[in-house]
């Protein structure tokens with residue numbers, strides 16, 4: 355399994371002693387090196403973004419009040435309205451988008467916490483359509499949702515900046531009161547600024563492609579535009595934009611995008627043929643005045659995130675889970691991944707992010723009672739009671755077969771598994787029977 359950013363893999367063993375430096379991403383299930391907390395990453399990005407926009411603003415390069423700027427805001431708002439379906443916490447981000455007037459530059463970005471920018475080269479040089487803009491912004495939003503900037507900041511801090519800054523970063527990471535660590539905040543801001551200049555890994559690009567094309571399709575933008583945009587951009591010379599970075603041969607990517615188009619086209623057709631209700635305004639207002647009609651961000655997010663939808667590229671794992679077909683077999687090679695991930699599973703459980711929990715457990719594949727128990731909990735949480743029974747039973751079987759999380763170096767994340775299974779299945783005697 356791919357359990358950490360490749361260039362930081364050497365660091366992983368050292369990190370076991372220091373902290374749980376990896377966390378499974380709640381959108382993709384992939385484990386990432388995460389030394390920088392979400393909160394610190396967002397604050398760092400906010401500061402890097404405001405510096406950047408301040409400089410563009412001085413040069414009068416921030417485009418406001420044009421039809422183009424208004425359209426970009428509308429497009430990104432529709433994308434964010436789909437993003438919160440899969441990452442409900444992102445509805446609380448201070449999403450912002452600016453059009454940067456530099457007709458020679460074809461580039462776009464989305465930092466941690468939803469701070470976005472797009473350069474006017476997209477219109478001036480590429481004559482990009484709204485569908486194409488939606489696909490490029492979807493791709494960039496995909497990077498933010500999958501915490502790729504945070505991952506890059508973590509890598510920047512460890513690989514490039516050295517152990518002194520790592521210590522500062524860890525202080526920032528463990529601090530709830532970040533103002534007590536101004537140095538850490540500055541370091542994070544520098545890492546945030548640096549992170550947008552670093553290329554993403556190929557895994558990250560693949561994830562952003564998958565997430566982006568799906569957000570666009572669900573928001574009613576033609577996924578085919580990802581392919582046409584790609585072709586237009588590939589013809590451009592000069593510095594490659596983010597969207598073109600770190601990829602294998604261009605033909606491969608065009609083919610992969612084409613395959614994704616086939617997968618998400620039904621979502622696009624569905625979105626095109628239904629009239630969307632009024633969406634709350636997610637972009638650019640920092641207080642709680644987002645009421646459009648009668649739907650607030652919070653109400654809207656609670657409604658859509660409760661709908662039984664799963665991202666297409668997670669659908670295979672999720673379907674196996676939903677049918678009760680998951681059989682875990684991995685004992686050794688995923689033990690380390692399991693060690694890193696189980697704390698994150700506990701937090702997904704606490705936040706009732708059942709789909710993400712199920713997919714993360716399935717992707718890790720580690721055979722023990724805790725894994726099966728959590729699949730049972732996820733099934734129960736989603737209302738699949740019969741499926742939950744299957745996984746709870748497998749958890750008890752694993753336990754009886756000596757695959758228990760209760761070991762000398764192990765922990766069950768404070769779950770009393772037999773007792774909780776007995777309670778969930780409504781058989782009060784089962785816990786006692788298990789212990790014999």
Ligand SMILES: [Zn+2]
Pocket residue numbers: 493497554558559562596597598599
């Ligand atoms: Zn990218």
